[in-house]
Amino acid sequence: MLNLHRRKILLGMAGIITTSSSTLAGTLLTTPRQTAGPFYPPVLPLDDDNDLTRVNGRSGQARGIISDLSGRIVDINGRPLPGLRIEIWQCDVNGRYRHPAENASRDIDPDFQGHGFSVTDALGRYRFRTIRPEKYPGRTPHIHVAVFPPGETPFVTQLYVKDDPRNAEDFLFQSIPLERQHLLLAEFKPARPSAPELEARFDIILARNDGTPQQG
Numbered sequence: 749m750l751n752l753h754r755r756k757i758l759l760g761m762a763g764i765i766t767t768s769s770s771t772l773a774g775t776l777l778t779t780p781r782q783t784a785g786p787f788y789p790p791v792l793p794l795d796d797d798n799d800l801t802r803v804n805g806r807s808g809q810a811r812g813i814i815s816d817l818s819g820r821i822v823d824i825n826g827r828p829l830p831g832l833r834i835e836i837w838q839c840d841v842n843g844r845y846r847h848p849a850e851n852a853s854r855d856i857d858p859d860f861q862g863h864g865f866s867v868t869d870a871l872g873r874y875r876f877r878t879i880r881p882e883k884y885p886g887r888t889p890h891i892h893v894a895v896f897p898p899g900e901t902p903f904v905t906q907l908y909v910k911d912d913p914r915n916a917e918d919f920l921f922q923s924i925p926l927e928r929q930h931l932l933l934a935e936f937k938p939a940r941p942s943a944p945e946l947e948a949r950f951d952i953i954l955a956r957n958d959g960t961p962q963q964g
């Protein structure tokens with residue numbers, strides 16, 4: 749496990765990398781990298797689990813549309829990548845990140861954790877309980893995602909909501925080549941008929957340093 753300081757440095761490095769990949773015969777397209785943005789928490793919260801809708805010591809639930817976010821992390825041959833730490837961070841229903849540089853004029857939702865982590869299981873699966881991403885001034889709704897393969901530069905990207913019309917005007921989403929934009933989209937749909945909660949699936953395809961070709 750990388751310590752926090754090391755992770756912050758690596759996140760900074762990853763933030764300036766953008767990936768352009770090409771299709772390789774018989775392999776999957778890798779998920780595009782994106783910048784980490786300025787709001788990665790400088791200090792991770794003590795309650796840092798994979799349920800962002802509850803905060804230790806509080807009885808309330810995060811405001812917003814509760815959503816079950818899950819997926820798999822695989823290599824370009826579709827092989828599961830177990831034991832990988834995956835983190836997400838996002839703003840709360842009021843558009844407020846958990847970061848000291850954030851705009852204090854927006855009310856904070858004290859029941860939203862803001863950041864969480866999970867570790868992929870033997871099948872490369874991960875899961876978070878969070879809220880459907882909310883708008884942030886100047887941005888379309890998004891969730892920041894980082895994966896930490898041991899000994900490698902963290903993989904950093906952003907997840908967007910499929911069919912959200914604000915994606916069309918988002919400079920970061922539109923920086924992705926059209927034919928690769930679907931790789932960063934997750935559909936948030938009702939978990940059950942007439943249920944208020946949503947579920948979304950977001951798979952991540954990583955190039956590997958173990959002999960599989962790098963796509964960029």
Ligand SMILES: [Fe+2]
Pocket residue numbers: 785787884887890892
């Ligand atoms: Fe952001």
